[in-house]
Amino acid sequence: MKCNQCPDSCQNKSQTSNSFWQNLWRKPLKMKSPEVISEGTIALVGSPNVGKSLLFNVLTGGYTTVSNYPGTTVEASRNYIKIASKTITIIDTPGMYSLIPMTEEERFSRELLFREPLDLVVHVIDAKSLSRMLNLTFQLMETQVPILVAVNMIDEAEKLGIWVNEKQLEASLGIPVVTLSAAQQRGIKSLTAKMANYVHIPALSYSY
Ligand SMILES: Nc1nc2c(ncn2[C@@H]2O[C@H](COP(=O)(O)OP(=O)(O)OP(=O)(O)O)[C@@H](O)[C@H]2O)c(=O)[nH]1
Numbered sequence: 001m002k003c004n005q006c007p008d009s010c011q012n013k014s015q016t017s018n019s020f021w022q023n024l025w026r027k028p029l030k031m032k033s034p035e036v037i038s039e040g041t042i043a044l045v046g047s048p049n050v051g052k053s054l055l056f057n058v059l060t061g062g063y064t065t066v067s068n069y070p071g072t073t074v075e076a077s078r079n080y081i082k083i084a085s086k087t088i089t090i091i092d093t094p095g096m097y098s099l100i101p102m103t104e105e106e107r108f109s110r111e112l113l114f115r116e117p118l119d120l121v122v123h124v125i126d127a128k129s130l131s132r133m134l135n136l137t138f139q140l141m142e143t144q145v146p147i148l149v150a151v152n153m154i155d156e157a158e159k160l161g162i163w164v165n166e167k168q169l170e171a172s173l174g175i176p177v178v179t180l181s182a183a184q185q186r187g188i189k190s191l192t193a194k195m196a197n198y199v200h201i202p203a204l205s206y207s208y
């Protein structure tokens with residue numbers, strides 16, 4: 001007998017309706033992922049081990065796609081974040097010490113800087129070795145792409161008695177600076193607020 005013909009009290013009926021819901025629950029929902037339209041691109045660059053990838057993960061909530069250029073095995077990760085209600089692509093690049101490339105990683109990152117239409121380059125530096133890392137900042141500033149300096153690892157620097165004065169460094173360099181700790185998720189809001197200044201916001205249109 002078909003279950004929907006059972007009387008309401010029939011156990012068979014309730015089992016069938018339970019299994020219907022259980023099956024529905026187990027069935028993977030196939031949803032078409034919406035096409036992401038990026039409205040700007042920001043790259044994270046800097047020396048190896050300064051925390052670019054950790055910062056990328058903190059900003060984007062995880063790693064998604066990787067891209068490489070023909071002839072290289074080195075990769076960049078990309079993901080999207082919302083800044084000032086715009087969808088912005090964030091690129092995590094391989095470590096480089098200088099814009100004059102010595103390694104495959106440096107060549108790749110340099111290529112990316114010159115090939116990608118970037119709205120902003122975030123130069124991630126280690127607060128513990130500030131002066132050594134500013135060399136690359138000056139090289140990057142010569143590329144004419146807007147540069148923001150993210151002084152990372154302030155938690156470690158503070159333990160060593162090193163305090164980076166954000167305002168003073170900003171005034172000396174003439175470009176925006178943010179001090180942060182990707183590991184402790186400190187300074188992230190301040191970073192995204194400064195990034196927002198480089199995201200193109202369309203002019204308001206009025207209709208009368
Ligand atoms: N204490 C502390 N550790 C950090 C911070 N940011 C990153 N790290 C650690 O530093 C190490 C290097 O971080 P990565 O994000 O891999 O550095 P990277 O710049 O991407 O390195 P490459 O990809 O080799 O260029 C990891 O162990 C991180 O957990 C920070 O703000 N504070």
Ligand SMILES: [Mg+2]
Nearest residue numbers: 052053093094
């Ligand atoms: Mg990395």
